[in-house]
Amino acid sequence: MNSALLAAKTAGYTMPQLWRVLSKSGYFIGLSGAIGATVTYATTVAPALRTRGSEDGDAAVLRRRSAHYLAWAGMVLLVTGYLQLAARLARAGKGMPFTDALAPGRIWHFLRTPATKGAWIAQGTVYLVQNVVLVLTAALLVALFLPAARRRLDALALTALPLSLATTLVSAVPVTTPKNRDAVLDLVFDQVHIVSGTVWLGGLALLVALAAARGRLGDTAGQLWADMWRRFSLVAMVCVGAVLVSGLWMSWRHVGAISQLWTTGYGLALLVKILLVLGLITAGAGNQLWLMPRIARARRADDTTSLLRLTLRHFPKVVWGEVVLGLAVLAVMPFLSGSARGEAGSPQAASSADVLAAGAVLAIALAASLYATAKASEALARRQAAVAAPGVGREHAVGTGSDRGPVARIR
Numbered sequence: 259m260n261s262a263l264l265a266a267k268t269a270g271y272t273m274p275q276l277w278r279v280l281s282k283s284g285y286f287i288g289l290s291g292a293i294g295a296t297v298t299y300a301t302t303v304a305p306a307l308r309t310r311g312s313e314d315g316d317a318a319v320l321r322r323r324s325a326h327y328l329a330w331a332g333m334v335l336l337v338t339g340y341l342q343l344a345a346r347l348a349r350a351g352k353g354m355p356f357t358d359a360l361a362p363g364r365i366w367h368f369l370r371t372p373a374t375k376g377a378w379i380a381q382g383t384v385y386l387v388q389n390v391v392l393v394l395t396a397a398l399l400v401a402l403f404l405p406a407a408r409r410r411l412d413a414l415a416l417t418a419l420p421l422s423l424a425t426t427l428v429s430a431v432p433v434t435t436p437k438n439r440d441a442v443l444d445l446v447f448d449q450v451h452i453v454s455g456t457v458w459l460g461g462l463a464l465l466v467a468l469a470a471a472r473g474r475l476g477d478t479a480g481q482l483w484a485d486m487w488r489r490f491s492l493v494a495m496v497c498v499g500a501v502l503v504s505g506l507w508m509s510w511r512h513v514g515a516i517s518q519l520w521t522t523g524y525g526l527a528l529l530v531k532i533l534l535v536l537g538l539i540t541a542g543a544g545n546q547l548w549l550m551p552r553i554a555r556a557r558r559a560d561d562t563t564s565l566l567r568l569t570l571r572h573f574p575k576v577v578w579g580e581v582v583l584g585l586a587v588l589a590v591m592p593f594l595s596g597s598a599r600g601e602a603g604s605p606q607a608a609s610s611a612d613v614l615a616a617g618a619v620l621a622i623a624l625a626a627s628l629y630a631t632a633k634a635s636e637a638l639a640r641r642q643a644a645v646a647a648p649g650v651g652r653e654h655a656v657g658t659g660s661d662r663g664p665v666a667r668i669r
């Protein structure tokens with residue numbers, strides 16, 4: 259505890275101001291809403307809804323809810339994007355109070371600032387383009403408040419998806435040539451981290467919001483939801499892998515020794531963040547190894563009541579917990595300011611062939627363990643099916659790979 263307090267007070271650590279914390283967390287919440295919801299709608303919700311006819315009542319309820327959610331995500335993106343832009347100005351204009359930086363005239367002036375020497379483009383122009391893309395994304399999403407636009411939900415969501423990704427990618431365009439390979443990797447991993455983190459958290463938030471409509475869904479909605487959770491678990495797994503690999507790179511760049519995790523302010527913030535992410539991963543593993551096999555079994559057995567209970571009661575409860583942890587991750591993130599290496603006087607990180615090789619081995623090991631988790635989940639589902647219906651389980655165990663065969667029958 260004492261070392262934690264000491265760490266928080268280390269001379270090199272500067273506590274970010276409240277406006278900085280709120281605007282940075284807010285911006286990433288806005289991005290999670292837009293990126294996570296559009297990617298999850300496109301990869302998980304829309305394909306599952308397509309398996310139902312256009313007359314299906316459950317699909318209609320979920321489509322309406324998705325449209326409302328996306329429209330609100332657009333509003334949040336617009337507001338948080340503006341606050342983030344003002345925060346950029348407040349940081350650029352030395353000593354400018356955040357409240358002054360909120361003035362549109364000042365922001366416009368900031369965006370029109372000419373390029374500095376050696377830059378191929380003005381930094382303000384990059385931010386201008388980024389924010390034009392942000393406004394376009396938000397406008398497409400906010401349009402979904404209109405009943406006429408809701409009829410084009412799929413088209414609007416699919417158009418907003420690449421734009422929402424471009425909102426973060428454009429901001430990373432370097433205005434001068436990166437100094438070396440590590441600087442390029444920093445840019446790449448930072449964007450990988452942001453996109454995978456926002457897809458993961460934003461996707462969970464969309465699904466939990468849709469699951470809240472369960473009171474208006476029919477008895478067969480469990481099958482639809484089983485399909486959605488199965489699709490999203492693959493998306494989430496890819497995101498977990500990407501967030502961990504990129505997070506490890508960034509951690510190595512900023513932290514020179516494990517002990518710096520509790521002896522520096524930066525390290526302490528990172529440690530809290532890593533513990534929160536471990537909580538998220540544990541909940542995800544629980545879903546994968548406990549809930550998914552049970553869902554697959556109920557689906558095979560055509561057990562509508564269990565399927566509804568598992569997919570629309572148990573699952574959303576765990577996911578709610580994950581969303582809260584995810585918000586805590588975003589709340590801690592602005593406290594990662596400066597660098598533990600800087601605070602502790604450790605040398606700057608510089609990669610070598612050995613470091614990159616070790617990173618690649620780690621990434622492969624991670625991919626293998628995620629793959630093993632997915633396989634274990636399927637094996638558990640098959641084993642439970644075999645226990646529940648001797649003689650039937652084996653037939654399903656052969657060549658199903660997932661719950662594909664019986665699904666076709668249920669549908």
Ligand code: HEM
Binds near residue numbers: 502
């Ligand atoms: C749910 C999981 C996670 C989410 C949503 C998330 C999100 C973010 C976001 C939005 C940033 C800010 C990026 C920027 O300002 O450009 C960030 C930075 C960072 N994250 Fe994560 N992250 C997650 C997990 C992790 C993990 C597991 C680690 C470590 C293994 C990690 C390490 C870092 C580090 C070191 C930074 C530092 C940035 C800096 O000082 O510039 N993150 N994270």
